[in-house]
Amino acid sequence: MARDNLAIVVKGYPRLSETFIAQEILGIQQAGIPYRIVSLRHPTDKKRHPINDRITGAVDYLPEYVYQEPMRVLRGWLKARKMPGYRRALNIWLQDYRRDRTANRARRFAQAMVMAAELPDDVTRIYAHFLHTPASVVRYCAIMRGLPWSCSAHAKDIYTSQDWDMREKLRDMDWLVTCTSANVDYLRKLAEDPDKVNLLYHGLDFSRFPEDLPERPLRDGTDAENPVRILSVGRLVGKKGYDDLLRALAKLPANCHWRFIHIGGGNGEKYKKLATELGIADRCDWQGARDQKEVIAACQSSDLFVLASRIEKDGDRDGLPNVLMEAQLCGLAAVSTAISAIPELIEDGVNGKLVPERDPDALASALEALITDPRLRETMGRKGNEIVRRDFSFYRGMKELAERFGVNSQSDEQAAIPAEQPAAE
Template sequence: MTSANLAAVDHIAIVVKGYPRLSETFIAQEILGIQQAGIPYRIVSLRHPTDKKRHPIHQRITGPVDYLPEYLHDAPLRVLAGWWKARKMPGYKAAIAAWRRDFRRDPTRNRLRRLGQAMVMAAELPADITRIYAHFLHTPASVARYGAMMRQLPWCCSAHAKDIYTSPDWEMREKLADMDWLVTCTRANVDHLRALADDPAKVNLLYHGLDFSRFPEQLPNRPMRAGDDAADPVIILSVGRLVGKKGYDDLLKALAKLPQNLQWRFVHIGGGNGAKYAALANELGIADRCDWQGPRDQAEVITACQNADLFVLASRIEKDGDRDGLPNVLMEAQLCGLAAVSTHISAIPELIRDGVNGRLVPERDPDALSAVLAEMIADPAARDKMGKAGNAIVRQDFSFHAGMRELGHRFGVDQDAPASRQE
């Protein structure tokens, strides 16, 4: 990229809730794509990392990371210095006015913390930053919004799932009004946010997609296990945090209802309260068939997908609206040729087509889930056919590089690239 071209490219501050995180490979993948596109960037994290492991991709990300004070009382002098500098900025009064309007409707310590973090960010960002880009429409977007107003910079956002469906409509409307544009990873999200936006054209579909180069080109030659051999059971894999919206209690209940003559083994990868679910498995009498492996990096997840026979994710919508959007693990499993069983919620049907590359059941329905699992365990030919179809669908419709070209276009790279899809 020439110096003239570089001058036209945004220098961005990427605001995230925490970095790095094992559960957010899609963010790490995008940051690496931004780096490879030659877009100058730095990461601004609201929290320090808590995961003990890291994905290999994190080692390839070389941009600077700024950690804001997670709790303002832990760094009072830094917060005071941030305020002292921010108060002299041309947009400070407008930012404070916006924050006061928000605080009247949400008088919480979290709202205070967002303002303090925004002042520190605004004060400490290098002068060459030309745009602020937030991942998630809730807390990171609030910090990005207040900080961008202080610095009088344009800002934009990538929205996902929980941040959309647990945020109040008034807040999302006002953020959408203030930002330049927003991308989100499912058609369901696009429809929801466009209904709130003063200018619906600001909201665009941008699937995360996968970088196929990180996955084996050839599908594994899986044995045609049919659940009839106790020495060689069907391997059922699930990857996800052990939190309510993933529905692991529903899944364990479904597994416990499987016919006694079917031979299977359940493998789980992911962090969270493993003791709680292991205790439930024991209570249901299936503990000896469950393997709780804990957090693993992406290479280990791919290996697990290669060795499994069936993937399952019993996602559901929680009472507060929290839900999955389109989980990357479903795409990863499909790219590895795994048939998937999941639920008919949110954007999951945008990937899983019932009877084509997997099966969909109603959420919170262990009986229906168990019946479909029993069918899939006993039918290796159907699993093989659906797995191959899933691989083809992901390769056709969910390429990370296609999405990255669109995002790069928005940041000023490759001006001839097509704009984000408007469906």
């Protein structure tokens, strides 16, 4: 099996909320697999993670909208229509468009034509991150170019997509990896060949984290001058449940002293307004988007981590958020919800507490139990660190992915896959 030369297709690059993708791309680079990044959108974040500075592959940006680059789209069509697979790709797209008459679907075919026309001839496989929009572009392009393609699926892309769309993509691709057992079970029911769907946890690169856990003060919420520091990291979007969390915090006893620190992008005005209405605004610290080094530093200086994830009406949800693994690796006990794959990491009463989604009362009770018991927090945090180091190493998954891309001899693996390093650089 020859080593692939990849075109890695992502929705946007770089993105602060997609550290796991950057980490994987860096792993592909370190494994000596040739690649280039193809992004459907230009970056919008004002900051970027340090890991993105280590990624040296070429980045191609496709036209986000046809009207912005009409001549580029026209040139793409003139070249793509001469390709042997163009007619089949067009027929598949027309069939898709009849079932999904949206401007988004139309744009994807335009992007696919540009990508098919501009992709270098030495690319041997296209690899999509996310099963919805990026996989649509990849599918049409791969058919035009006659190239094999594969996909990595995550959460929103699975649970907000139509079954027919995922079923037909699974039929056409070589294989798919996804980051939770819950996702595997769901997608295997849709696939004609269930063996195409495989579990591959994102995992963490332990070398970017301190090896030793910090010595945390035994804060118990009794000292107003030294409150328990409660951290949450996540975009300010509905599926993260920050309105549920704020309502839970407001339910804590008046003599329970805490400070809530939030890190993440998004429009925070409605949450700040809610905190004011609930009378807890003076206890909330909204820090906005931060890079991974800053997130790790916040984990090191906090006492407790919380993420009130929930399933939205359109099906959007978290899978297994990387921030939960990062907090656990830093020795933080975690309070979260028993949805999706979160129970694959957090075992209730062992390394954290799990509560039902959309239940501020239950969330408040779990928070109070850990705020007032620093010894329990410490025990759970150490157990969480042990579980992540045992089960969620990035290197284990990266070795399997490299094999899928043709790094298949023992000597290749030893040379290409970097050795796991437990300490931060």
